[in-house]
Every structure is written in C-alpha cells, then in structure tokens.
Amino acid sequence: MGGASSVPGGRKVSPFNPANAVTASRFITLPLFISAVAHGQHQWATIWILICGVLDKLDGAVATIFNCKSQFGEVFDAIADGICYGTALVVIAYYGWAPLIPVVTMLGLGVANTVMRFLYGKRAGRVINYKSYAMERLVGLTAFLVGFATGGVAVTFMFWMYVPLNVIVILHDTKRMLLDPVPPPPVLAEVAA
Amino acid sequence: MTDPVLSPTVFKWVLTVLTMLGVFWVGLDFRYIYKLRGADMTIPENRDKRFAYVIGMAIAVCVTIGVLKYHGVV
Numbered sequence: 545m546g547g548a549s550s551v552p553g554g555r556k557v558s559p560f561n562p563a564n565a566v567t568a569s570r571f572i573t574l575p576l577f578i579s580a581v582a583h584g585q586h587q588w589a590t591i592w593i594l595i596c597g598v599l600d601k602l603d604g605a606v607a608t609i610f611n612c613k614s615q616f617g618e619v620f621d622a623i624a625d626g627i628c629y630g631t632a633l634v635v636i637a638y639y640g641w642a643p644l645i646p647v648v649t650m651l652g653l654g655v656a657n658t659v660m661r662f663l664y665g666k667r668a669g670r671v672i673n674y675k676s677y678a679m680e681r682l683v684g685l686t687a688f689l690v691g692f693a694t695g696g697v698a699v700t701f702m703f704w705m706y707v708p709l710n711v712i713v714i715l716h717d718t719k720r721m722l723l724d725p726v727p728p729p730p731v732l733a734e735v736a737a
Numbered sequence: 738m739t740d741p742v743l744s745p746t747v748f749k750w751v752l753t754v755l756t757m758l759g760v761f762w763v764g765l766d767f768r769y770i771y772k773l774r775g776a777d778m779t780i781p782e783n784r785d786k787r788f789a790y791v792i793g794m795a796i797a798v799c800v801t802i803g804v805l806k807y808h809g810v811v
Contacts, residue, residue: 585740587748594755677789681763685796688759695752698803705799709792716788724781 557614563607564617567624570599574631581635581694589694596628597687618673622661625683630654632690642693646703650686653714664721670729674721678713682706753804760800766793 573596580588603621607613630651637647657679664674685706692702743751770790776783805811 580740583740587740587742590748590752591742675785677785678792681766681789681793681796684759684763685800688756688800691752691755692803695748697752697756698806701806702800702803705803709795709799713792720781720785 557612557617559614559616559620561607561612561614561617562610563603563612564620566599566603566606567617567621570596570624570628573599574628577632578635581639581641586694586696590691593632593687593690593694596632597684597691600625600628600683600687615671615673618675619671622673625686626654626658629683629686629690633686636690636693641699642689643700643703646707649707650710653710657714657717660718660721664726667722668726672726674717676713676717676720679717682710682713685709749807753807756800756804760797760804763793763800764797766790766797770794 573592577589577592577596580586580592600621603617607617633642633647633651636642637644661674665672689702689706691697693699741748766789770787773783773787773790778784778787802811
C-alpha cells in the first residue's frame with residue numbers, strides 16, 4: 545500500500561485503516577470460492593461470492609463510521625472489485641458455469657476501464673478515482689452475475705444482457721475520463737466553492 | 738464443506754429473494770431520477786447521475802425478466 549492520502553479538508557489518512565482492512569478481507573473469500581467451484585459445490589460458491597459482495601458494501605459504511613475515507617481507499621476498493629469479480633468470472637467460465645464470450649468481453653472492457661482510470665490519474669497528476677455512478681451499478685450486477693452462474697439463474701440470458709449495458713457505460717466513462725475536464729483537488733474545490 | 742447446504746427448492750427461492758432485494762435496491766433509481774428532475778444538467782455530476790439511474794432502471798428490468806425466466810414464467 546502507498547503512503548497516507550488526504551481527504552477533503554487536508555487531513556491525512558493512513559492506508560492501514562479499518563475500511564481498507566475490510567476491503568482487503570474480501571481476498572480471503574477468493575480461494576474459498578475457487579475451491580467450491582472446483583469441487584462443484586454450487587451453494588458454497590454462492591455463499592462465498594455473497595460474503596464478498598456484502599464486504600464490498602460494508603467497507604464504505606466502515607469508512608464513514610471510522611471517518612477514514614480517502615482517495616487511496618476508493619482506488620483500492622476499485623482494484624479489489626476488479627481482482628475479486630474478475631477472478632470469479634474467469635473461474636466460472638473456466639469450469640463452464642458461464643458462457644465464455646460474454647465473460648471475455650466483460651474482462652476486456654474491465655481491463656480497458658482500468659487503463660482509462662490510470663490515464664485519468666495521469667491527466668490529473670494525482671491519486672484520483674473517477675466516480676462512475678453507472679459503473680457502481682454494473683459492478684454490483686457483476687457480483688450478482690457470478691451468483692447467477694453459481695446458482696444457475698437464467699445464466700445465458702443474464703450474461704448476454706450485461707454485455708450491451710457494459711459497452712454503453714464504458715463508452716460514457718471513456719468520454720468523461722479522457723475528454724472532459726478533470727475536476728480540481730477537493731481542498732481547492734472547497735476553497736473555490 | 739458439504740454441498741448442498743439447502744434443498745434445491747429452498748436454494749432457488751433464497752436466490753430469488755436475494756436477487757429481488759438487489760432489484761429493489763437498483764429499482765430505487767426510478768425514484769432518484771424522479772427527484773433529479775429540474776436539476777441543473779449543465780453540471781457533469783448531475784448528468785452522470787441521470788445516466789446511471791437510467792442504467793440502473795435497465796438493470797432492474799432485465800434482471801426481473803431473468804428471474805421470471807428462471808421460474809419458467811416467460
């Protein structure tokens with residue numbers, strides 16, 4: 545993890561805080577999920593991805609309770625989303641629980657989104673996370689998609705309907721991150737306001 | 738770890754309830770987009786929110802159709 549990052553108001557927050565600990569704890573569910581899928585245990589696989597999703601929702605609440613929100617935490621959360629759900633998608637596709645083409649498309653678009661976030665950070669010249677409200681919804685849906693695959697819930701339909709939504713959101717976010725002006729740092733924004 | 742933990746029927750309904758809870762959460766976008774009417778759309782964040790709420794509504798509709806397919810209704 546990197547150094548302390550600032551929050552609005554200029555206060556420094558250590559990266560070793562409760563919210564980031566919750567985010568990191570999501571990685572514990574990954575080997576358990578992979579083991580369940582490898583052993584054909586559909587229900588346990590569903591339980592582990594459900595726990596991963598709950599922890600994803602919990603870290604934001606923990607950050608609010610302990611007052612430790614930071615730019616680093618937001619970026620770390622996005623990275624954890626990518627690693628957890630990306631790995632889960634690869635695993636379920638590998639074991640034939642999900643259609644391959646939509647999964648490959650989703651992963652490709654996920655990588656493109658990560659590259660754009662990196663370029664956005666380069667444009668801004670600081671650690672910054674583009675808050676994509678639409679992508680938040682799609683990430684939530686990705687967790688559900690993995691659950692649909694482990695539970696056998698209309699898998700083909702669910703995965704194929706995700707693809708056009710993903711393409712539309714990526715196109716929107718590409719424009720926002722690469723073409724639109726980068727907002728000023730939070731402290732400067734507060735002064736300007 | 739033994740599998741299955743639940744009977745197939747109970748598991749099916751647990752998945753359905755969890756999914757519909759998710760649909761309800763995303764479905765709140767119907768309310769948010771209504772509350773957003775009249776907001777200043779020259780502000781990029783407001784445009785982002787409106788776009789996200791439309792995506793959320795599309796997700797809610799599609800997942801509901803998927804659940805109906807799962808239960809053999811459509």
